[in-house]
Amino acid sequence: QYPGCKENNSLKREIRWKGQNTTMHDTFTAWCNSHLRKAGTQIENIEEDFRNGLKLMLLLEVISGERLPRPDKGKMRFHKIANVNKALDFICSKGVKLVSIGAEEIVDGNVKMTLGMIWTIILRFAIQDISVEETSAKEGLLLWCQRKTAPYRNVNVQNFHISWKDGLALCALIHRHRPDLIDYSKLRKDDPIGNLNTAFEVAEKFLDIPKMLDAEDIVNTPKPDEKAIMTYVSCFYHAFAGAEQAETAANRICKVLAVNQENEKLMEEYEKLASELLEWIRRTIPWLENRVAEQTMQAMQQKLEDFRDYRRVHKPPKVQEKCQLEINFNTLQTKLRLSNRPAFMPSEGKMVSDIANAWKGLEQVEKGYEEWLLTEIHRLERLEHLAEKFRQKCSLHESWTSGKEELLVQKDYESASLMEVRALMRKHEAFESDLAAHQDRVEQIAAIAQELNELDFHDSGTINSRCQGICDQWDNLGTLTQKRRDSLERVEKLWETIDQLFLEFAKRAAPFNNWMDGAMEDLQDMFIVHSIEEIQSLITAHDQFKATLPEADKERMATLGIHNEILKIAQTYGIKLVAENPYTVLSIQHINNKWESVKQLVPMRDQMLQEEVARQQSNERLRRQFAAQSNIIGPWIQTKMEEISHVSIDIAGSLEEQMSSLKQCEQNIVNYKSNIDKLEGDHQLSQEGLIFDNKHTNYTMEHIRVGWEQLLTTIARTINEVENQILTRDAKGISQEQLNEFRASFNHFDRKRNGMMDPDDFRACLISMGYDLGEVEFARIMTLVDPNNTSVVTFQAFIDFMTRETAETDTAEQVIASFKILASDKTYITVDELRRELPPEQAEYCISRMTKYIGNDAPPGALDYISFSSALYGESDL
DSSP states (O other): OOTTHHHHHHHHHHHHHHHHHHHHHHHHHHHHHHHHGGGTOOOSOHHHHTTTSHHHHHHHHHHHOOOOOOOOOOOSHHHHHHHHHHHHHHHHHTTOOOOSOOHHHHHTTOHHHHHHHHHHHHIIIIITTOEETTEEHHHHHHHHHHHHHTTSTTOOOOSSSGGGTTSHHHHHHHHHHOTTTOOGGGOOTTOHHHHHHHHHHHHHHHSOOOOOSOHHHHHHSSSOOHHHHHHHHHHHHHHHHHHHHHHHHHHHHHHHHHHHHHHHHHHHHHHHHHHHHHHHHHHHHHHHHOOOOOSSHHHHHHHHHHHHHIIIIIHHHHHHHHHHHHHHHHHHHHHHHHTTOOOOOOOTTOSHHHHHHHHHHHHHHHHHHHHHHHHHHHHHHHHHHHHHHHHHHHHHHHHHHTTHHHHHTOOGGGGOOHHHHHHHHHHHHHHHHHHHHTHHHHHHHHHHHHHHHHTTOTTHHHHHHHHHHHHHHHHHHHHHHHHHHHHHHHHHTTOOOOOHHHHHHHHHHHHHHHHHHHHHHHHTOOOOOSSHHHHHHHHHHHHHHHHTHHHHHHHHHHHHHHHHHHHHHHHHHTOOOOSSOTTOSOOHHHHHHHHHHHHHHHHHHHHHHHHHHHHHHHHHHHHHHHHHHHHHHHHHHHHHHHHHHHHHHOOSSOHHHHHHHHHHHHHHHHHTHHHHHHHHHHHHHHHHTTOOOOTTOSOOHHHHHHHHHHHHHHHHHHHHHHHHHHHHHHHHTOOHHHHHHHHHHHHHHOTTSSSEEOHHHHHHHHHHTTOOOOHHHHHHHHHHHOTTOOSOEEHHHHHHHHHHTTOOOOOHHHHHHHHHHHTTTOSSBOHHHHHHHSOHHHHHHHHHHOEEOOSTTSOTTOEEHHHHHHHHTSOOOO
C-alpha cells in the first residue's frame, strides 16, 4: 500500500537471518573446535578454514574414529575441490543425503552452504544415534531432557528454543548428574543471564564442554536458534552418556546381587531351621527309647501324662516347623530356578529327605513307647491287684493259724478222763478236717506268689519271705497234727464212751463253718474286669451262690436241731453239761453269728458288683462315644485328602481359583481342629479308665493323629506348590491357557493319579508334544527335571522344563559386561570404583567376596570381577 513496504519486510527478514546465522556460526565453530582440539588444532573462521578440505577431513576422522582417504597435497583449486569431495563422499557413505551442497560452494566460502554442511555432520554424528525409549534423534534428545529435568521446579522442556531461555533447564541437567557442581536451590527464574552463564562456565570448567552460546543473545532473542541449542545440548547428552551407561550397569549388578543375597539368607534360614529340628529329634528319641519301667502305678501314670504333654504341647509346633521347612525349601528352589541359579544343596544330613527319615524314625519310636507304656501300666495294675489279693489271703490264713501250734503241742490228754480223751480225739479230727479245708488257700497263696515273681513284682522279696513263712508253718502244722493224732490214738483204746450227739454236732458244724468261711472269703474276694461280659459273668456266679443260701440255711437249722436235741436229752435225763462242747470249739452262737455275717456280706457284694457294672457301662459309653467321632473324623480326613488331590489336578479353573479353593479348604481344616481336640479328650478319658480296646471302630487315636498330620502337611504343601506355579507363571510370562495346556498334558500321562509321572510316561508325553527324543537327549532332559534321581517327574518340574528355553533371565555374561562398564573396560575393578558406582551394601558384598586379580597390569588391591560373576551362577557354598 505504501511505497517501500516490500523492501522494508525483506530487510527485516535479512536482519533476523543474520542474527540467527551469527549465533549458529559461533555455536558450530565452538562445536568443531571441541573435537579438533583432540587432534591438536582448531579453526578461527568456519567458512574460510574448511575451504581447502584438510581440516574438514580431519574433523570427520576425529568424530567418526575412522580413516579417510589420503588428502591431495596441492594448493590449487582442483586440489581443494578434490579434498572437500572426499569429505562429502565420506558423509554420504554414512547414509546422509546432501541436498544442494557441493564442493565448489564450500571451496568458494559460501557461509550458508558451509553451515548447512556442519549441521548435517552434527545431526549424523552427534544427534542421530541418540535413542531414548524407542525414539531417536531430535525426539530422543528431547525425551531425554524431559526425563532428566522432570523433578525440577520451574523447568518444563517442550522444545529446543524458548524452553531454554531462562537457563534453568541447563542447570537442572548439570545438577541431575553432578549435584556437587551447582546449588540448584539458589537459582532464580528472574535471572536468566546469570543462570545461563553459570551453566556455561560449569560445563566448560568441569565437563569439558566449550561455551558455544551467548547468554544475552539467547535471552534477547524471541525464539533462540533451535539448531544451536540442539548442538549444545547434545554435548551434555554425550558427556553424561557414560554415567548413564554406568548407572544402568550398576542397577543390573545390584539386582543380581540382591537376588543372591536373598537366596543366601533363605539358605541360611533353612540350614538353621533344619539343624534345630534335627537336634530336637536327636534329643527326643533317647527319651522315647528309655523303656526303664517304674515300680508303681502312680509313677507310670505320670510317665503317660508326660507323653500326653509331648503329643499335645511339644510335638505339634515341630510338625508345623517340619511342614514350613519343606515349604521354604520348595520356594527357595523355585526362586533359584527362576533366577537361573543352580539348585540349593543343603549340608550333608540336612536334606528334606534326611529330615523326613529322622521324623519317620521318631514316630516309630514314639508308637513303640506308647504301646510299652500302656502294656506296663496294664502289668502294674495286674501286679497291684495280685499283691493285694495275696496280702488278704495271707492275713486270713495267718489269723486262722494263730495259736494252732501251741494247741497241737499240749499234753492235756495225759490227765484227762475217758470222755475228755475222746473229746480231745474228736476235737483233733475236727481240726484235721479244718486243716485239710485250708490246704486250698495255702496253694492259692503260693500260686499268687509265683505269678507275682513271674511278672517281676518290685517287692517280690517281701512276698516270697511271707509265702515261705506260711509254707514252713503249714508243714510244721502237718507234722504236729500227725504227732498229736498218734498220741491220742495210743490212749484211745482206754476210752470207750462216746458222746454221739456232741460228735455229730461237731462233724456237721465244722464243714458248715468251713463253708461259711469260704463263702465269706468269696464274698470279700477282689476282682478286676475290663468288659461288661466279664462283670456279668461274676454277677451270674454270685446269683448262683445266692441260690444256694436256702439249702445252707437248712444245714444250719439241722445243726441247730442237734444242739437242741442235746439240750433236750440233758434235761430229760438230768445230765449236767459242761459249758462247751468237748469235741469242737464251734458253738451254736458262733455258727449263728457267722451266718449273720454271711447274710450281711451278700448285699455288700451285690452293691460292689453293681458299681462295677456302672463303671463298665461308663467305659462302654466312652468306647461308643470315641468310635462315633472317630468313624466320622477318619473318613472326613480321607475325603479332604481326596478334595485336595482333585483341586491340584483340576484344569477347569485358574491358579488363583485353585488357590482360593485350597485356602477355603485350609480354613475348613483349621476350623475342624476342635473335633480332633475333643477326640483327644475322649481318648484321654478312655486311657484314664484303663480302656485298652474298642470293638466299635477300626480307627485308633494313632490313626487319627497320623491322618491329621498328613492332612495338615498335604494342604500346606499343595498351597505352596500352587504359589510356586503362580510365581513361575508370572515370572516366565506363561498365560493361563498355556498353563492349562501343560496341566492337561501332565494329567493325561499321570496314569497313577498321584501328581507324578514316571520316566516312561514323561517320554510319551514329550513325544506327544512333538519332541524328537534320542536316548542321550532324553537322559539330558531327565537330569534337568529329576536332578535327585527319584525316578519321578513332578508337575512343578514339568512346568519348569516347558518354560526354561524361553525364559528371560540374567546370565553371568550380562553381569560381566555390566562390571566391565563400571571398570572402564578393564579386566579388573578397584575397591574405590565399586564404592563409587554401587550402593554401600552391594559394594561391600562384592569387596568381601571378590578374589584378588592376578596380573601385572593392575594396581595393588585390584579385584577379579570375572570369576566373581561366574561364581554367582555356580555351585552354592552352602
